[in-house]
Amino acid sequence: MVAAVAVKDFVAVHGHPEEKHRHGNQQGDHWLKACSLQGKGRGFVATQRVAAGTRVHTAEPLAAVVSQEWVPETCAWCFHFTYPKRMRFKADITLPTTADPANNSTKRKKKQNALMTTTIKDVMFCSESCRKQFHFHGHSEDESNLLLRSYHALEQEYNSRQKQHREYPEECNDKDDGHDIQLFDSEQVDITDDDQLSHWINRIWTSITRYSCFVQSQQRWIPDNAERTMMRLVACCLARRQSEAEYLFSERQHQAAVPKFDDLLNVQCNELTYVRRILDGINSDGIKSSTDRATERKQRELPDELLHIINMYSFFVSATSSLFDCPHAVFRAIYFREMSNSFGLWEMSQQQQKEKYSKNSSDVAFSDDVDDASDDIGNVTDDLELLGWGIYPSAVYFNHSCKANVKKIRDGRNMVFIAKHDIEQGEEACISYGCIEDSVQERRKRLLEHYHFICACTRCEEESTVTNPQ
Known part of the structure; x- marks a missing residue:
């Protein structure tokens, strides 16, 4: 999350070095732009229609470190x-x-x-x-x-x-x-x-x-x-x-x-x-x-x-x-x-390593329906270890939704963000902050404690209505 004040657009200044080639026409259009959103501060919005499976953003860390307990077994550069x-x-x-x-x-x-x-x-x-x-x-x-x-x-x-x-x-x-x-x-x-x-x-x-x-x-x-x-x-x-x-x-x-x-x-x-x-x-x-x-x-x-x-x-x-x-x-x-803005750098599952974005491939990372067939990709499970933490200034423009349309995958020390399903022009691009499998009450409690906001996404509003019908 970012402050609701006028700030320079980090993505426009420090975009991926191949951004112009891959993300639009010769004028260098991007898939996303940071805009001021009512009640949310600033957030990413699609500048054009985005197809499911498209790699919409890559974030490089300002700082990234290995968790103390995993220093001997984790690469301090690529987090292998x-x-x-x-x-x-x-x-x-x-x-x-x-x-x-x-x-x-x-x-x-x-x-x-x-x-x-x-x-x-x-x-x-x-x-x-x-x-x-x-x-x-x-x-x-x-x-x-x-x-x-x-x-x-x-x-x-x-x-x-x-x-x-x-x-x-x-x-x-x-x-x-x-x-x-x-x-x-x-x-x-x-x-x-x-x-x-x-x-x-x-x-x-x-x-x-x-x-x-x-x-x-x-x-x-x-x-x-x-x-x-x-x-x-x-x-x-x-x-x-x-x-x-x-x-x-x-x-x-x-x-x-x-x-x-x-x-x-x-x-x-x-x-x-x-x-x-x-x-x-x-x-x-x-x-x-x-x-x-x-x-x-x-x-x-x-x-x-x-x-x-x-x-x-x-x-x-x-x-x-x-x-x-x-x-x-x-x-x-x-x-x-x-606090509330860093990303956990998790061990990658075999599925993630197989499906992660290749630097030499096209924008489209998945050929199947990402929201269904690849829904496990990027999710953290109990058998994966938290290897470290990173601060990604450009990625804080992704706000939270319990029904996100973008998911993040670690690619070495970078974070890659991929559209889970089609995103229409002008639609906000959101990710999920942590586990979203809990009940709406548990999700809201965790988000308030760790991220200091009460989630009012479409999914939470629908589930809270069902849980507490008027």
Whole structure:
């Protein structure tokens, strides 16, 4: 989903390199265009009649990472999955050796300027070709080197905290967790007011990230696999951002044709919606009238959900401060845009691999009725693994429908979108966000929780009428 504001058309600027040849006449018409839709923000609409089976869009990721638990068996470039076999090709970077300041010997001083080659454990490849593509993708090879250095820094920070936890478990468990930072002082916050809520969020983040006791205690916080994956995804975005900034001052005249960091900023930010939801149960009037001191203190505590995100930020900055300039506003801008907008990169079934779009084939990916004969293609089943996550700025223009007319298929690291059945000119092109086999009540509950909207698609309206007849 994208914000309901005027933004540049990403597809028009960064379309597939063969878009003009495959998607229309010599003027470069596309199958889809992003339009403002009433009550939906912006969404893809067909510019002409689209036949079932047509490949209508290909999205390249701004950032894509392998889930921490599947790093050894998943290619960091094409996401080829070989479990239980491990990937054969590793990523190496050259770093300066770490010198011991206490050792002032001449031999040690000479080693301070030496370089060493280090293997990055969180990056593996299925082939030499994928390794080369990873290194030379983006604006320059410097971007991939910066990204690998950030992965290494995150890994070193994680290992250091794990070691500290093993050696001093009692000290690590005794920490000031930040709950005593006051949510509401004399100021009354109207959480329905965007400006007031934004001001409050900024104040809380600034206060807690400068709170010395909290900062010191959080140096012992250890992320789980999902959090480590998320921080690598943030690092991908920041590497692109920094590479673009350096590119502006280089002698090169043209930037690489890859998604830009600014394209992410055009994506809808879900911070206010998320924070409003977790604060919705806190009533400032109720706090003042409460006679139960324990209840009052609990109501004033910073919610665990916010502390969880602040912990991640604190860890990330501690690990990468020498590489990235990342104030909390930038971290939040990435984190809350990734929320509800990223795509899961799933293991591909044999059926998907057989039917997926071939780069050398025509626009028409399926010769049969896609809506029936190929309905299983692109669907996630219980026996498939979630290999990673990707942020695809151009693909956020696909809104949701529980009876979608477009389905997505992973093609390596890219996402391919194919018409399930004929789409008429002017008709919106929609995909399904996750599983749609549940009841209308369950679907709406999940979509509200994860994507912050109540689905009102044709299917939901029809099924809710049958379930709750008037």
